[in-house]
Amino acid sequence: MTTAPIEIKEKTYTVKEWLELEKHSDIRHEYYYGKLIPMAGEAKRANILAGNIKKHLDDPLYEKGFLIYDHDVKAEVVPEGIYRYPDLVAAPIDDDEDEYIVKQPVMMAKVASEKSGFRDRVKKRKEYLNIKTMKYYLIVSQNEMWVVLHSRGSTGNWETQYLTEPEDVAELTDFGICISLADIYKRVALKSGN
Incomplete structure (x- = not known):
C-alpha cells in the first residue's frame, strides 16, 4: 500500500512540525530556519x-x-x-x-x-x-x-x-x-x- 504524498506548504515550520512531517513523508526534507528543503534521491x-x-x-x-x-x-x-x-x-x-x-x-x-x-x-x-x-x-x-x-x-x-x-x-x-x-x-x- 502506498501512502499519499505529504503536502508541504509555503510557510515557516517549527522543528516539531518538521519532525512530525518527516515521520509520514516519502521524501526527506532538510530543515533550514523554518524552511523545508526536499532531498533528491x-x-x-x-x-x-x-x-x-x-x-x-x-x-x-x-x-x-x-x-x-x-x-x-x-x-x-x-x-x-x-x-x-x-x-x-x-x-x-x-x-x-x-x-x-x-x-x-x-x-x-x-x-x-x-x-x-x-x-x-x-x-x-x-x-x-x-x-x-x-x-x-x-x-x-x-x-x-x-x-x-x-x-x-x-x-x-x-x-x-x-x-x-x-x-x-x-x-x-x-x-x-x-x-x-x-x-x-x-x-x-x-x-x-x-
Whole structure:
C-alpha cells in the first residue's frame, strides 16, 4: 500500500512540525530556519561510496566509543535552526538524547554529485565546520576520484587535504583510522574520462 504524498506548504515550520512531517513523508526534507528543503534521491554510485566508507569506519569507530549512521539520520547543525541529512554521521554512543537526531556529530561524510558539489563544498562545509564537536568532514565526488578531508587540528584550526590517487589515504588520526581512495572507490564505475 502506498501512502499519499505529504503536502508541504509555503510557510515557516517549527522543528516539531518538521519532525512530525518527516515521520509520514516519502521524501526527506532538510530543515533550514523554518524552511523545508526536499532531498533528491540517491544515485547507486553514491550509495556504494557511502557504504564503502561506512564499512571501513564502523568497527574502528565503535571501538573508540562512537556509532556511525547513514543518510536517513538527521544531524543537528544549529539547534532549532539547521538540520541536515549527511550521507554518514558519527557521534558518541551516548548521543542518545533524541531517537532521530544526532546532536554531537564528530564526523560527517557527504558524497557530492555535480548538482550538490558546490553546496557541499561551500555552504554545508561552513555550517559543519562551525559545529563545536566536529573533528572531520569528508567530501567524496561520485563522478571522479576526488576526496576532500577537512580535519580539526589540535589547536582547533581546520586543515584541508585534497586526495586524488588510489593510494592516497584519508587519515582520521583522532580515531586511528586510515582509509585509502582505492577502498572508498571500490566497485564504483566512474564516469568515462575521469
